[in-house]
Amino acid sequence: MPLLEATDIGKVFGKLTALDGAALTVGDNEFHGLIGPNGSGKSTLMKCVAGAEMPTRGKVSFVNRDITALSPTERARAGMSLKFQITSVLPTLTLYDNILLALQAQSSLFDLVFSRTRGVLHDHVMMMLSQFRLADRAHDAAAALSHGQQQWLEIAMALAGKPRLLLLDEPTGGMSLEERRVTGELLQPIKQHCSLVIVEHDLDFIRDICDRLTVLDQGRVLASGTVAEIQANRNVQEIYLRRA
Numbered sequence: 253m254p255l256l257e258a259t260d261i262g263k264v265f266g267k268l269t270a271l272d273g274a275a276l277t278v279g280d281n282e283f284h285g286l287i288g289p290n291g292s293g294k295s296t297l298m299k300c301v302a303g304a305e306m307p308t309r310g311k312v313s314f315v316n317r318d319i320t321a322l323s324p325t326e327r328a329r330a331g332m333s334l335k336f337q338i339t340s341v342l343p344t345l346t347l348y349d350n351i352l353l354a355l356q357a358q359s360s361l362f363d364l365v366f367s368r369t370r371g372v373l374h375d376h377v378m379m380m381l382s383q384f385r386l387a388d389r390a391h392d393a394a395a396a397l398s399h400g401q402q403q404w405l406e407i408a409m410a411l412a413g414k415p416r417l418l419l420l421d422e423p424t425g426g427m428s429l430e431e432r433r434v435t436g437e438l439l440q441p442i443k444q445h446c447s448l449v450i451v452e453h454d455l456d457f458i459r460d461i462c463d464r465l466t467v468l469d470q471g472r473v474l475a476s477g478t479v480a481e482i483q484a485n486r487n488v489q490e491i492y493l494r495r496a
């Protein structure tokens with residue numbers, strides 16, 4: 253069984269059909285890119301997976317369980333994390349406190365009371381900050397970070413509860429080329445314990461970090477496969493040429 257399987261997903265907003273039988277399958281330790289022209293339904297599909305939108309039809313399974321009717325909080329508890337879902341950066345707090353809050357929000361009461369001593373929490377916060385090259389800024393206010401660093405802090409917060417699947421919607425928006433390159437480097441190590449679904453307009457970035465891609469066009473899957481398969485796909489080339 254794949255880690256995530258969304259099948260025949262439909263989503264209607266009033267008279268507009270945003271998704272019409274879309275699908276997404278993601279395996280363990282897989283980085284999966286969701287691409288397609290503007291308005292093709294990428295963010296809506298991501299939200300249907302995370303529970304931020306309820307699909308009009310279809311089924312979402314995660315870790316061998318039908319989660320279609322679960323709330324975002326229940327999905328988070330099952331091991332799914334959407335950046336911004338549970339908490340976002342509080343600018344006046346330090347980086348350290350932002351991570352600590354995210355960690356506490358994502359830990360069960362049992363974990364907090366019985367197994368997480370202060371020392372363990374501290375080590376975990378510092379490890380997350382180090383992983384995202386922010387340890388030396390631990391006691392600065394989050395507001396003092398560059399845009400790219402704030403994005404990295406948000407990703408670190410989304411990962412604090414050790415999810416099985418991380419969902420990122422355009423994480424490199426507004427970043428410099430160098431920040432994009434570093435973002436790719438920072439994401440790679442999480443593959444050892446977590447899968448990723450990422451929506452991105454930067455196709456070079458997507459091609460560099462993803463194993464597989466799903467291409468949406470007008471709310472449907474145009475193609476799904478390895479990066480090489482998608483790059484060679486005539487229909488995909490055509491929709492990108494059509495857009496240019």
Ligand SMILES: Nc1ncnc2c1ncn2[C@@H]1O[C@H](COP(=O)(O)OP(=O)(O)OP(=O)(O)O)[C@@H](O)[C@H]1O
Nearest residue numbers: 265268269270288289290291292293294295296297
């Ligand atoms: N909450 C909403 N209410 C009404 N229409 C919506 C809503 N959310 C999305 N849509 C519409 O659904 C369609 C798909 O939108 P979506 O944001 O999922 O596409 P996208 O592929 O992520 O686009 P982009 O690349 O521009 O971010 C669009 O026509 C959009 O206007």
